[in-house]
Amino acid sequence: FACDKCRTAWENSVMHDFEDSGDSPLELSPLDELKAKLRGDVVCDTDSAEVYNDAKLIWNGDWEIVNAPKMVVHARGVTDIQNTIAYAKAAGLELAVRCGGHSLKGLSTNDGGLVLDLGKYMKAVRIDNKTERVWFQGGCLVKDVDMETVPFGYATVLGAVGNAGTGGLVSGGGYGYFSRKYGLSVDNVLEIELVTADGTYLTCSENENSDLFWACRGGQSNFGVITAFTMQLFRCPTEIYGGLVLYDMDDAEIVLDAFQQFALDPDCPREASTHIYSLTLSEEQKLLSVQVCYLGDPEEGKQAYAKFLGAATCVDDQTKVTTYQQYQVFSDEVYRIKGIPSYWRSRNMKPNIKLPIRDLIDVINASPAEGILVLEHFGGRIMELEPSSTAYRHRDQDFVITFTGFGFQNGESRDAVKKWIDESTDKLLPACSGGSYLNYDSGAAEASFGENLPRLRQIKKKYDPENFFTCNINILPEE
Ligand SMILES: Cc1cc2nc3c(=O)[nH]c(=O)nc-3n(C[C@H](O)[C@H](O)[C@H](O)COP(=O)(O)OP(=O)(O)OC[C@H]3O[C@@H](n4cnc5c(N)ncnc54)[C@H](O)[C@@H]3O)c2cc1C
Incomplete structure (x- = not known):
């Protein structure tokens, strides 16, 4: 207080309030x-x-x-x-x-x-060109990080859509356009800062709290609130080749066969990342859409994709030379709006298996208006690491299938979507491994973490013995 008078005035006012209310002013x-x-x-x-x-x-x-x-x-x-x-x-x-x-x-x-x-305020990003690392807070979206790294000629492995959050994406695996070349996001994390269930603020890496570091790379929010990630950067090409090529469903067999040959060729470039989607214009009119992305010299990319994309005559070719950031914005537009109802299921395909092309076409033809089938090419660097190298273990699949019902408006159309997905999953079951891509699905812990589960349960017992963090694919503490 500036003087005794001020102190007395303040004490009087506090005592006055206290006497009036019959309550302590400090009791909140x-x-x-x-x-x-x-x-x-x-x-x-x-x-x-x-x-x-x-x-x-x-x-x-x-x-x-x-x-x-x-x-x-x-x-x-x-x-x-x-x-x-x-x-x-x-x-x-x-x-x-x-x-x-x-x-x-x-x-x-x-x-x-x-x-x-964390998504409203915790969005700081800092890149270090000397060590080629990026540090960012656990509330960043993919695009928050890209916008700070790509202009400097760098990128790290994050998702294919800029609006997805890094907190869930990185802690659950993280598959993006760079994954075939550099692995999943979890394979490129160097350090994690987090607050555990007892409120302790910890840093973990290969050299510090290494058990926790292993568990957080795939274990989602089971072990704490991740306040920041540090990830490896690598050079991002200034120009890339990519876009959509649309085909009539009558040519789907030829296109899917060409995709399979391209993807399973041991020389398939790791710069090439390919997604196949079914597109429904109306229940009667469907298209097969091939989304290509080549993160290297655009001319090399065109050549690499030429045979596959030229296997059938396309309805529309929207591929072009563009920048990595512009390419991501294109996907963002599709999924920009929050609050649209959707239903998802994902299945990893068995390793070394040929695509069940006829069944895939039947599944697409049977889809309701809101149904989308997505086929993603994994493989590459993801497969080279041991399933136990991080908590994320699903590494042996070349392809991941995802069924989506997007934008249904009422219970009836939701039921139709779910029925289509149930029937499609059954139909494709013989080709699927039982696992799924964890960021697209949320099965039981046994199927999700498999042989990594016992170790994860031990680590859960150490850092979250009362299982405080449950909003995730929940790992029960070891008994
Ligand atoms: C339009 C769209 C595109 C997508 N594209 C891709 C893609 O290209 N590649 C890919 O791998 N996945 C993709 N996904 C899936 C996405 O990775 C998951 O949905 C992921 O969970 C999203 O992360 P988020 O932070 O936005 O999620 P949230 O809904 O915020 O959280 C999801 C889970 O992560 C936990 N979590 C979130 N932040 C933290 C944190 N800071 N610390 C600890 N736990 C945390 C949450 O508790 C929750 O369990 C996409 C999803 C959508 C909707």
């Missing part, structure tokens, strides 16, 4: 105490519907995902996260961690719990 509710400690914000289900709905918005608007948290905390840093964990524990609230909110299964929200969001 636990929630008010949390708010007082935070640099970030809290939005509760008692706030205006507009503010609350905006704060809890996630990418998948499927009404079967119950997105009704009691509150959302937008954290600004490590201490906000520590205080929020302490509050959620004391209040007995389930805690869901959220970055981009792109979980296809709604794993970043809950019913009546607390959503801890």
Whole structure:
């Protein structure tokens, strides 16, 4: 206080309030105490519907995902996260961690719990050209990182869509256009900073808390709230070759066969990343869309793809020489809007298996208007690493199939989508391995982590013995 007079005035006013209310002015509710400690914000289900709905918005608007948290905390840093964990524990609230909110299964929200969001404020990115590393906070979207690295001529392995969050994408595997050349995101993480269930702030790497480092690379949010990643950078070409080539379904057999020959050729360039989609213009009119991306000299890319793409006469060829960032924006446009209902299932195909081309065509032909079949070419560097090198173990598949129902509007069309996906999964079962790409699906822990599960359960027991972090493919602590 500047002088004794000021002190007396303040004491009198406090005593006055105290006497009037019959309550201590320092006795705050636990929630008010949390708010007082935070640099970030809290939005509760008692706030205006507009503010609350905006704060809890996630990418998948499927009404079967119950997105009704009691509150959302937008954290600004490590201490906000520590205080929020302490509050959620004391209040007995389930805690869901959220970055981009792109979980296809709604794993970043809950019913009546607390959503801890890093995506609003924790988006700092710093690149170090000397060591060729990028450090970024656990609330960054893929494009936040790309926008800071690509202009300097660098990139790291992140997803194929700029709007997806890195928090879920990297901790769950991370497949992108660079994966065939450099591996999954988890294979390029050098250091992770996180807050564990008891509020401890830790750094982990190959040399420090290496058990936790191993577990966090595939174990999603089971081990803590990841506040920052450090990842390896590599040179990103200034120009790339890519785009869509559309074919009539009558040519699907020829195109899929050409794709298979291209993808399974041992000399298939690792710069080439290929996705096949079914496109439904109307229930009667469907197209097969080949999305190509060559992250190297564009002329080499054109040549590498020429035989495959020329196997049949296309309806439309939209490929061009472009930049990596512009290429990603193209995918972003398709998936930009949050809140559209969708339903997803993913299956890894068995290793060294030929594509069941006839069955794939039947599945596409049977799809409802909202149904999309996606076939992605994995392989390359992903396959060279041991399944136990990180917690993410699915490394032996050349292809991943994903079934999606996107944009259904009512229960009837949702049921039709689900029926199509159930029947398609059964039909393609003989060609599938039983595993799935973890970022697209959320099966049981046994199928998801397989032989890595016992070690993951030991590490869970060490860092989260009470299984506080449950909004994920949950790993139970070892008994
Ligand atoms: C349009 C679209 C495109 C996609 N493209 C790709 C792709 O190209 N490649 C690919 O691999 N995947 C892709 N995915 C899947 C995506 O990787 C997963 O949905 C991923 O979970 C999204 O991460 P997020 O941070 O946005 O998710 P959120 O919904 O925020 O979180 C998902 C899970 O991760 C946990 N989590 C999030 N942030 C943190 C954190 N900081 N610390 C600890 N745990 C955290 C959450 O608790 C939750 O369990 C795509 C998804 C969509 C919707």
